[in-house]
Amino acid sequence: MGRPARSSLDGELAANARRLFISGDVVRGFLDGATAAEVRAANRLLSAELESRDVHRRERLMRRARFPQVKSFEGYDYSQVAFPDGYGPADLESLSFLDTAEGFVFHGRTGRGKTHLATAMGVRAVSMGRPVRFHSTARLVMQLERARADGKLDGALRDAANADLVILDEFGYVPIDVAGARLLFQVVSDCYERRSLVITTNIEFGKWGTVLGDDKLAAAMIDRVVHHSRLVEFNGTSHRMDQALMLSGNGN
Template sequence: MYFSKDSLAHFEATATPGQMRAACELIDFEMGVRDDNKKRRLMRRAAFPAIKSVEDFDFSELALPEGYAKEDMLGLGFVEAAQDFVFYGKTGRGKTHLAIALGIACVNAGYDVLYFSTASLVRKLTSALSEGSLEKLLKDIRRADVVILDEFGYIPIDVDGARLLFQVISEAYEARSLILTTNIEFSRWATVFADEKLAAAAVDRIVHHGRLVEFNGPSRRMDRSLMLGKAGE
């Protein structure tokens, strides 16, 4: 909604208090509708595989960096600062849950988020390269404020796919936030990229403006396993 200064001055000079109040209520309502529509668009674009909430996450087994608290993470200051997270831990410790929950919190704050399983992103990049649409895909990724790469290192990547994945990580450096979930320690990232130099360059960029968050404790899936008769506990 855009109004000229002349129109606003005329309305201010001629409107009754009731008309002024009604106009303000209309504008407030319209802004709320636009905000809700934006969040729905951002949620569709993010393509989260599930809905997760930070309220449902148990932070007691989380090892955050010294001097960095849960409240700092949930304040979302890392987005504007283009800072990264590496969520590291064994399978079933809640890495994906927290990554998605943070992503949804970012969407609710109006940020543009993209979620990928790392394997699916590599497939998309490889397919786009063969079809001549790689730049279009990369441009779409560049629009995001936060990119979540889930299950990093879970599935082997060939050399061409590793180079494309590195390009996404490299372009994110100091431009947007990355959240990576992985069970692979930094010293073994060369096995993911199939190239020690690529791995070292990726680690260097992420570590510079990033934080390592360690996920400890027992597997949440095993604790709630239907097969083990714990689903109702």
């Protein structure tokens, strides 16, 4: 084997070794006395270990994300989704917003595909090795209130926002008392300018004060949300109603 080919092989092994935190001295000592066949065999071993770790890490990330269902972008119908000017489905699906801690507010009536799209974003983020937290907003508030009662609030708040992408699903579907609203505000504040936040809601901004029971708190939350977020409107008819067996004439 010529030196250029051997040099490339040695470089590949060294790169894999660095990812496994094997010291440079150990790698150089091995390469100094190893044949090309031995380097290839060692590299296959390191590559297999790295691949196994990547698979297991993504499995852990999927469990920690707590998606209610696994969704993808495949076949998603954007025809009734209104994006802001200069932004579109390809931009959203690229997940480039994660690197700048930008977010979204998905607004529209129930059944328009908001949760599906938010989940697909989260699943793709996990496939890229990025941590995600998916929360039903009402359930999250109940969990935080329970944690506070048990003296475990700090840990619960850290876990709620310990991700590159945080999804708060169905905000506004269930009213929140003022104490719960303050806890939710802490989660939003923890995300502000540090991680991407996606909120799905059927409530326009002007009514957030009614949901939270405090107009000033709602104004403070909206201020943080809109600063680094894009508003995406979901129109059209309900996908669930369109596919409902009771209305299709195909039910038994």
